[in-house]
Amino acid sequence: MSVLQLYKLLIDERSGLNQNDCLLLTFYPCPLRHGSRETDSCLRKAQFHMDLWCYFTLQNWLLDFGRPLVMIFCPLEWFPLNKPSAGDYFHMLYNITTPFLLLKLIERSPKTLPRSAVYLCIITFVMGASIHLVGESINHRLLLSGYQLHLSVRENPIMKNLRPKTLIDLFELLQYYDESLGHCMWYVPLFLILFLYFTGCFTIVKAEKTMPISAWLLLGPSGLYYWYLVTEGQIFIPFIFTFFAMTATVVHQKRKGFLPDGNGLFLLYSFSLSLLLVTIWVACLWNDKVLRRKYPEYKECFSLYDQKRRGKMKAEDLLTVMRSLGCCPTLQELDKHLLTHKIDKSGELDFSTFLSVMHVQIQQENPRAEILQAVRLMDTRKRGFITASEFRARLTCFGERLTDQEVDELLSKAGVACDGQINEEGFAKIVTFLTS
Template sequence: MRGGNTRAGGMRGGTRQSRGMRGGNVEAVLSKPRFHLDLWLRFTVQNWLLDVGRPLVMLVLPTDWFPLNRPGAAEYLHILYNICTPLIQLKMLERSPRTFPRLAVQLGVIAVVMGTSLHLVADSITRRLLLIGYQPHLSLRENPVMKDLKPYVPLFLVLFLFFSGSFSYRRQEEKMPAAAWMLLVPNAAYYWYLITEGQTFILFIFTFFAMIATVMHQRRRGMVPDGNGLFMLYSFSAALFLVAVWVACLWSDGALRKKHPGLIYVPQPRAVYTLHLRQDTYT
């Protein structure tokens, strides 16, 4: 009996020990939230090359290389953007500690593809209008075509879903790695581009407020943003600062005020180039 009790006690002790080891392993895994450098690097590079680079390509490359009956260089970049962006967003959601409904993820990615595809069509039409001498003097908010296109809504939605899963317990709190600080400036500058050129200030500010509300809610549960969450918070904050500086510098421009009427005044970089920089180059 004693031997049996000893064996039983040993089994119980082994079970407790194995459970403790399993708990220790889980705690070890939870205590090391990882900054997804590869994802953020791909996200930043593809945004700058395939999104911001499109209007630059249109300005640099000669128009004779791409006739009207064929896609231009900017359109090829836009096609690559439509392919790369959903793939990166899928990877983001796959690595999130939270598990999202599969249907919601699929619908979100489909919305991104459809929105960017419609945006590709609008840009293609605009390019051909420019080539035949049309001058686009209306802002995106006044353009009847762009009023119906909302390609950035699913983009910010996916970013917010990823942010909502980027939290860890207070005892696991960590600072941003050096690589994240290096990516902060180009990532924030890209958000500035989305806000100003894409006229998405309202969408951006609502997403930012939702992120702040999520942080406050998670703090009550004893959780704080991990490295990925801090990177997104700092990027959005820096982008908001850049937009404030941009608006302050152009606050008294009467011509831009006519192009961007209303309470929210966020001038487009393309409008600044059309009104001032391009005229200076011709004089």
């Protein structure tokens, strides 16, 4: 068939193309690498896959988001600790239905995608999700046994009495599989498959460059789920890279005269809505004092000493960092922290270990209670106060002795005269404030 005959065929009213679209198709023909299917895919109408997107969104909400809810509401008596829980069964179904729906999406792609890449992504996704299934299942049982998530494996009370000690190494390996390897092998292939599918969702037909009403109705639940996935799974980096790649693909294809069809727009808008929700979420929590104190402040100080950007800091800098965050560990306490985590003084520690050290140190240090207790012990006559001279004698003669100059400075900051009286409660509040 000549170019002229093809052009006449395309301007037929049944084709749904105007003359400008036909000229684009004439000068940007579809590749013939996979036979007639590629040629036909450019001419056929790529309908919105309402059924697949609906199933995909529904199973995400039920089997992924609903999994922890099921474990909360189901009585523990129904699922003994040595048997799979209700959440485990939901996770198993998720590991089956998600790759199946992803394969169906790939099958309906107007463009033939690289099969090897698709198969490798699906296999890796199933493997990563399965690793996460086992790790999360065991972590859930550890929580029921008293495991504390904010502590490292070695600092958890239920781990300290394990014998032999090598069992702790096994639990650390389990945590690595669950939190690091499993998450990476789960989310990265998922976003890569969605991106590969997105690259085939482009058309030159104007009628296909819009989303149907059903797609707009499904956009909210879809975008909200991706927001939950990003915030709960802490996977903002692969998410934002996928979004940027999709945006770059749109710009690249637009230069060729192609725009996303209904399916491509739905996926792009879902990610855009998720990014908007993540931005609002971060903005609302940006000035949260609790979060600022418990995590970001520690992360910022840790990052200052992570000079090689490897997620580790030198053990020799630990004392400086801890003091900059308000803790006052002694050299003996510092050595004990390093010994607990089997870290040499010339070694390094990661952020999770640093958080564990800070947690233990903060528990040991209760400045106000310690100061109040110390002042009360000095008040042997139970008068409710002590004299400055008694206070000076205690600090310069017992324990970690202070010099007279240091005592004078302390009394001066507390607003107490050298021959005055020190109220227990008031002095404790002042010193606590000064050392915080």
